Amino acid sequence: MTSHQSAQTMKPATAAKKLGVYLEATPAEFQEGVVSRTELNALQADPPEWLLELRRNGPHPRPVVAAKLGISISGLARGGITDALTTEQIDALKRDLPEWLQKERATQAEVRKEAARIKEKNAARGDQGGQAGS
Template structure:
């Protein structure tokens, strides 16, 4: 697979990986080995960053779209994420509320669909 795909699966920013990782395709067995027994560079990168947007969003408890709305488009380090969590700017509080509401609505819809599927799908009169 392409290095970009492997980096995404590992949850790391491709640009922050070593040149040897970026310059050659990654086999599925090599990816599995990286996941099972990560080298030091991967451990440090996961711990300290810089992190890709999906990881930043997850750590902040917001969506990737929420990061974009807040104009936070650059990769963030763990220290930068921690500073945001400690400072709690207004946009972060607002986006966390929005994200929580969307997640709750998605869970409700999923429950409703499961209930309909379990009852045969047709409402009874």
């Protein structure tokens, strides 16, 4: 029995997610094959032109669109955005700043503020916990 180790591979959808690109916009050979960990590392270290172009202009997957707009993925859905968007479309939304986007940004700001408050509260509780046993 040989102790030969096989290369770890992943589905194209997983690799696209790790690369932050929209799978349907990638080249056919990327979509149809499997991607090894070595190939993924190579794509990240020295991205080919198609990957640079996708990252620059899109279309971008929903997590990237949400991050670029400063809202949650759920906020995108509430705003009626269910498909990938190009950088140009994202920039247009930022310029036009529709009411739904303003509301979602405000909601996201509140969520971040609340998360920071809870983190501070837990940190303070942790400090007190250390003193309680003294």
